[in-house]
Amino acid sequence: MRKILFTLSLILACSAMSMGWGFYGHKVIQQLSVYALPKDMQAFYHRHMKYLVDAAVRPDERRNTDSAEAVRHFIDVDYFGPNAVNEMPESWAAASAKYPVDTLTKYGLVPWHVVVMQQRLTRAFQQKSVDSILFYSADLGHYIQDAHVPLHTTLNYDGQLTDQHGLHSLWESKLPEQNLPGYSLKHKQAQYLANPEHAIWEVVRGSHKELPNLLALEKQVTKQFTDQTKFVVTERNGRTRKNYSDAFAKAYQEALGPMVEQRMQAAAHMTASFWFTCWVDGGRPNLKNLLATPYTKAQAKQFKQERKAWKKGQLQKKDLLLTKGR
Ligand SMILES: [Zn+2]
Numbered sequence: 242m243r244k245i246l247f248t249l250s251l252i253l254a255c256s257a258m259s260m261g262w263g264f265y266g267h268k269v270i271q272q273l274s275v276y277a278l279p280k281d282m283q284a285f286y287h288r289h290m291k292y293l294v295d296a297a298v299r300p301d302e303r304r305n306t307d308s309a310e311a312v313r314h315f316i317d318v319d320y321f322g323p324n325a326v327n328e329m330p331e332s333w334a335a336a337s338a339k340y341p342v343d344t345l346t347k348y349g350l351v352p353w354h355v356v357v358m359q360q361r362l363t364r365a366f367q368q369k370s371v372d373s374i375l376f377y378s379a380d381l382g383h384y385i386q387d388a389h390v391p392l393h394t395t396l397n398y399d400g401q402l403t404d405q406h407g408l409h410s411l412w413e414s415k416l417p418e419q420n421l422p423g424y425s426l427k428h429k430q431a432q433y434l435a436n437p438e439h440a441i442w443e444v445v446r447g448s449h450k451e452l453p454n455l456l457a458l459e460k461q462v463t464k465q466f467t468d469q470t471k472f473v474v475t476e477r478n479g480r481t482r483k484n485y486s487d488a489f490a491k492a493y494q495e496a497l498g499p500m501v502e503q504r505m506q507a508a509a510h511m512t513a514s515f516w517f518t519c520w521v522d523g524g525r526p527n528l529k530n531l532l533a534t535p536y537t538k539a540q541a542k543q544f545k546q547e548r549k550a551w552k553k554g555q556l557q558k559k560d561l562l563l564t565k566g567r
Contacts, residue, residue: 263415278517352444366522455497
């Protein structure tokens with residue numbers, strides 16, 4: 242019995258439900274997105290940057306109180322067949338005509354929920370509602386960022402089907418936390434998305450494409466480790482936790498090359514592109530008029546400095562990231 246309990250608690254600790262980039266990653270990506278916005282949007286988003294960064298993780302926190310929340314963060318698209326990522330109808334109307342809504346909901350809604358959030362943010366711009374613009378910008382960013390995590394697009398979301406338990410938090414939390422100082426956080430400017438629905442499906446396809454490599458490289462790196470060096474076992478409050486060791490994470494990061502960094506950059510670019518698209522589709526309201534107090538010269542100067550540091554990949558070096566990690 243004890244052995245069973247021990248094994249059970251190990252499994253539970255290893256397969257802790259997915260967070261999507263971890264709190265740190267979401268907050269960093271949300272901040273980076275602000276720097277990729279066009280001039281007309283910069284002052285408003287910079288003024289509210291701290292709010293956006295803090296609220297970047299709110300949808301994950303909401304899962305504790307709202308049972309409908311969890312399925313909005315992923316899509317286990319391979320449940321629908323080996324090539325479903327290319328064959329799934331992109332629109333909700335077409336997808337729900339092909340599959341029962343219960344089934345679609347069970348295996349995750351992230352691309353469709355992004356479209357719902359995009360529509361709400363567009364409406365918020367039309368209504369010039371500051372509160373709603375901020376609320377939906379933060380939430381929309383979170384779901385777009387989750388869609389960039391390869392393990393958010395598969396039934397094997399924690400490596401649990403291939404004996405790689407704990408891979409989820411290793412890839413999306415431990416690797417960015419451990420390696421961010423070495424990442425280039427520069428990415429492309431926001432682009433107008435003529436077809437946002439298609440754009441978010443392209444994101445899901447891009448994430449899904451990384452999976453075979455992501456899984457195979459973990460197996461390959463494992464060959465250089467023993468069970469003792471690969472994992473760290475800790476006990477907290479009577480629970481045994483088994484996590485990947487720092488040494489394993491380092492070797493895995495080297496094997497992956499720029500994969501995590503590139504998904505972060507793409508997530509920031511796409512978050513900014515969706516915000517920009519919603520603003521354009523919402524009639525390009527003058528955002529400076531929506532500020533409670535005028536944007537000062539000092540603030541504009543500060544933004545210029547931050548943006549310059551972002552362009553040079555020096556945000557970390559100059560200590561300009563609002564969130565400091567672990
Ligand atoms: Zn999430």
